[in-house]
Amino acid sequence: MQSSAHTADGAENLPRLAGHFASLEVQNHAARLGMWLFLATEILLFAGLFVCYGCYRFLYPEAWAAGSRSLDLTMGTVNTIVLITSSLTAALAVHYAKEGENKKVGVMFALTLLMAVGFLVIKYFEYAHKFHIGTLPGRYYHYEGIQVTGIPLYFTVYFCSTALHAFHVVIGMAVLSVAMVRAFRKKDFGPKNYTMVELGSMYWHLVDLVWIFLFPMLYLV
Amino acid sequence: MAIANESHQEEKNMDAHHGAGRYWLIWGVLLVLTVVTVVTGRMHLPSFGLLLALVIATVKGTLVTLYFMHLAEHRGANRLVFGVSILFVVLMLVIPMADLGTRFRGANPPGSQYSDLQPADIGTGTQRGRFGGGVRQTETKDTPETPAPHH
Structure with a gap:
C-alpha cells in the first residue's frame, strides 16, 4: 500500500458512471457480462475449427497420426509454457490493479507482451519450416516424407486453427498495450477502477485457453 | 432488483482480495499438467490417448476460467453465458x-478409413496425384518412389 496512486484515489480514481446505470456495481457487472458474451462467441468461432478437426480425424486417422508426429513437439511445448506463463502475468496485473500499484500493472503487462512476441517468433520458425519442406494445406502440399490419404487436410486444419489463434494473440497484444500505456502514463487504476485491466486480461486468458486445447489436439494425438 | 443484488454480490466477491499466491499455485499446476500431457502424449497410447489428452486439457481450461478469469467469483449470468x-x-x-459414425458406408469420402473405394485420381501424376496433393513434378524426379524414366 505504498503507492502514491493509491492514496490519491477515492474520489479522483472512480470511473465515469454512465447515466443509464443505477450504480458503479451494476456498470461493472454489465461490462463483465458483455465480455463473457463476447468470449462465448469467440469460443464458438474456434469450435467450428474443432468440429472440422473431429470430422476429418474420424475419416483419416492415419493422416492425423502422421501429421501430428511431423510437428516439432519441443517448439510446441515451449510455446505452451510461454503462453501459460504470460497468462500468469496477466492475472497478476489484475491483482496489482486492484491494489492500485500501477507501475507493477505496467510491468506485468510488459512481461505478458514480451512472452507474446516470443510465442509469435517460435510460431514463425515453425511456419517457415513447414513452408520449406512443403507440409502445406490442400494442393500446395508437396512433402515427399508423408504421402497418406488426407494428409493435406490435416495441414489445412493446422494452418487455419493456428493462424486464427495467432491473429488473436496479435489482437490481445494490442489490447494489453493500451492498458499498459495507461498504467504507466495515467496511473489511474485502483480498487474501484480496474475494469479495463480485468477485461483485457480475460481476453488474454481466452487466447491461452484456446491454445491449451489446440496444443494436445495438434501436437500430441 | 435481483440483478442489482447480483451485481452487489459479484462486486463483493471481486473485492474480497486474495493474495497473489493463488495465481502462482494455479500456474504451477498448469505447468505440471502440461508436462503430464506431453509425457503421456509421447507414449502414443493406443485407444484412450486422445481422451486422456482432452481430459487434461479440460482440467487446465477449467482452472484458467475459474481462477485466472475469476469465474469462481462471478455470479449467475456470467456462468450461464459461459456454460x-x-x-x-x-x-x-x-x-x-454421430452423423459420420452412422452413415451408409458408401457415403463416406473415397479413400477415407470407412470407405471401400480408392481415393479419386485428381490427375497430377499416376502415383502421387491420388493422395490429393499437387506434388511438384520437378521435385519428385529423383525420389525412390518415382520410377526412373526409361530411355
Whole structure:
C-alpha cells in the first residue's frame, strides 16, 4: 500500500458512471457480462475449427497420426509454457490493479507482451519450416516424407486453427498495450477502477485457453 | 432488483482480495499438467490417448476460467453465458460425429478409413496425384518412389 496512486484515489480514481446505470456495481457487472458474451462467441468461432478437426480425424486417422508426429513437439511445448506463463502475468496485473500499484500493472503487462512476441517468433520458425519442406494445406502440399490419404487436410486444419489463434494473440497484444500505456502514463487504476485491466486480461486468458486445447489436439494425438 | 443484488454480490466477491499466491499455485499446476500431457502424449497410447489428452486439457481450461478469469467469483449470468457456450460446443461436436459414425458406408469420402473405394485420381501424376496433393513434378524426379524414366 505504498503507492502514491493509491492514496490519491477515492474520489479522483472512480470511473465515469454512465447515466443509464443505477450504480458503479451494476456498470461493472454489465461490462463483465458483455465480455463473457463476447468470449462465448469467440469460443464458438474456434469450435467450428474443432468440429472440422473431429470430422476429418474420424475419416483419416492415419493422416492425423502422421501429421501430428511431423510437428516439432519441443517448439510446441515451449510455446505452451510461454503462453501459460504470460497468462500468469496477466492475472497478476489484475491483482496489482486492484491494489492500485500501477507501475507493477505496467510491468506485468510488459512481461505478458514480451512472452507474446516470443510465442509469435517460435510460431514463425515453425511456419517457415513447414513452408520449406512443403507440409502445406490442400494442393500446395508437396512433402515427399508423408504421402497418406488426407494428409493435406490435416495441414489445412493446422494452418487455419493456428493462424486464427495467432491473429488473436496479435489482437490481445494490442489490447494489453493500451492498458499498459495507461498504467504507466495515467496511473489511474485502483480498487474501484480496474475494469479495463480485468477485461483485457480475460481476453488474454481466452487466447491461452484456446491454445491449451489446440496444443494436445495438434501436437500430441 | 435481483440483478442489482447480483451485481452487489459479484462486486463483493471481486473485492474480497486474495493474495497473489493463488495465481502462482494455479500456474504451477498448469505447468505440471502440461508436462503430464506431453509425457503421456509421447507414449502414443493406443485407444484412450486422445481422451486422456482432452481430459487434461479440460482440467487446465477449467482452472484458467475459474481462477485466472475469476469465474469462481462471478455470479449467475456470467456462468450461464459461459456454460451455454460450452454446451453448444459439445452439441456442435457430437451431432456431426454421430452423423459420420452412422452413415451408409458408401457415403463416406473415397479413400477415407470407412470407405471401400480408392481415393479419386485428381490427375497430377499416376502415383502421387491420388493422395490429393499437387506434388511438384520437378521435385519428385529423383525420389525412390518415382520410377526412373526409361530411355
